[in-house]
Amino acid sequence: MTDSDPPAIRTRFAPSPSGFLHLGSARTALFNWAYARRHGGKLVIRIEDTDVERSTLESEKAVLEGLEWLGIDWDEGPLRQSERSERHLAAVERLLSTGHAYRCRCTRIELEERRTQTIAAGRKWTYDGLCRDLELGDDCGPHTVRLRLPEHGELGWDDAVYGPSGQDASEIGDRIIRRSDGLPLYHLAVVVDDLEMGITHVIRGADHHPNTPLQIALYRALDADPPTFAHVPLIVGSGGKKLSKRRDSVSIQDFERDGILPDALRNWLIRIGWSCGDQEIFSADEICASFDLAAVNRSSAQADAEKLAWLNQHYIKELPNAEFVAALMPFLSQVTSQAVTPSDGLSQLVELQRERGKTLVEIARLSRWFVNDTIDYEEKAVTKHLKPAIGPPLRDLHDALAKLSNWSEESVKSCFDAVLAQHEDLKMGKLAQPVRVALTGGTVSPGIFETLAVLGQARSIARVEAALDLIPPA
């Protein structure tokens, strides 16, 4: 590599491990991943776990598993920010020695007092600089360290999404970068980490946009070039309000539990705040081939569950049979107390149910009649369709079905044809629904011949027989 080569692209995803992978974080991760993949770069994972109160190993695991489930793979990490505090502190010392930072003795209570006064006077609070020129040494007692900002001057950058952005240094004020207990603060840690990890593109939520001027100042004080920043619009809930844990599904695990396919969720997320012509369906490869920061929107977007459902059904319809059966298995187990095992019948059933449900949960629910030997009859269905008049034709159908020596959609259909011919006033609909109730307990199922075929002769006949007994006497 020569000096003129552009540096290889390195993006990062830096979640704080708060118990689960949040929807918004997941999309940020996806954008970082897509951008790195698109440009042959690397994605680095860094766990921002300096908040010991909230950070646990389990929650870190949950976040990582969420990424894997979504199909997001990374090249380096996970690194832990908590293990890098020496590097952060070294940077503070450097800043101190170059005069870009100074020690501050102001206490929390003093600060709080001055802040409330300023705000009461209707002014924005920035540090008033009391310790700024005191040139306090390390022996000055309990103290924090503050970054020394220029009095004035634009702290600007060209955001890859928002375009030219920035704020005047006077709006920021001298901010604390090392706490009085000696621990580094977030903004300092982030800048040092991104710098030392060689991150070229910081793609993160737009909630960080207002924090960026401070970080620009930090890069300058550290005598380093800032990376490219790209702030992506926030995902909001219905009504444009903040996503709430109560109202909305906010954790990736929620979607998995609700029977959403990872391909569908990934497709849904990538299209929130980003588009590529009229294309709606994006495979992982297509995302990697076409994702572009310049096409990212600037306004926050609502998460639309209906669109996700549609995408999910689309991917359900495309899933290879074996994968579909495997994906459905745990959901089937939830709707029956019987053991569910893969079988030819199950493989066939799944083909019939593909287009009848939008989630795995829904498809499992629609398939209860197949995996359960005991039928839950819907009372309304029974009283409506199992009436005395249907007794004789149903009996005839039963007998015809019982005589069949080869069991198939075609042979079963011939039995229906025969019964219909025998009973002149009987229409297909009048016969099919009672049979459907007999087989499934309800009024909803795939085509009646297909349902019979997949259920098999023995089970079908037994169920029709049982239904015959449910018909009240005339």
Added chain:
RNA sequence: GCUCCCAUCGUCUAGCGGUCUAGGACGGGGCCCUCUCAAGGCUCAAACACGGGUUCGAUUCCCGUUGGGAGCGCCA
């Protein structure tokens, strides 16, 4: 309160001064198909927040209003 950001159908979006009687998708309505439910096909309704400029011409550029959002910690 202060600073910053955002603003096209209900929702996600296309549009980068004339191509806009504003396109696509989800959702909604209707029709067709039909043994139920779906799926599928066809079809309809639905938006440039408002007010000023700039311009021969604004959805597109500028300013303001309104509405939303974010940030203002010895949290991350």
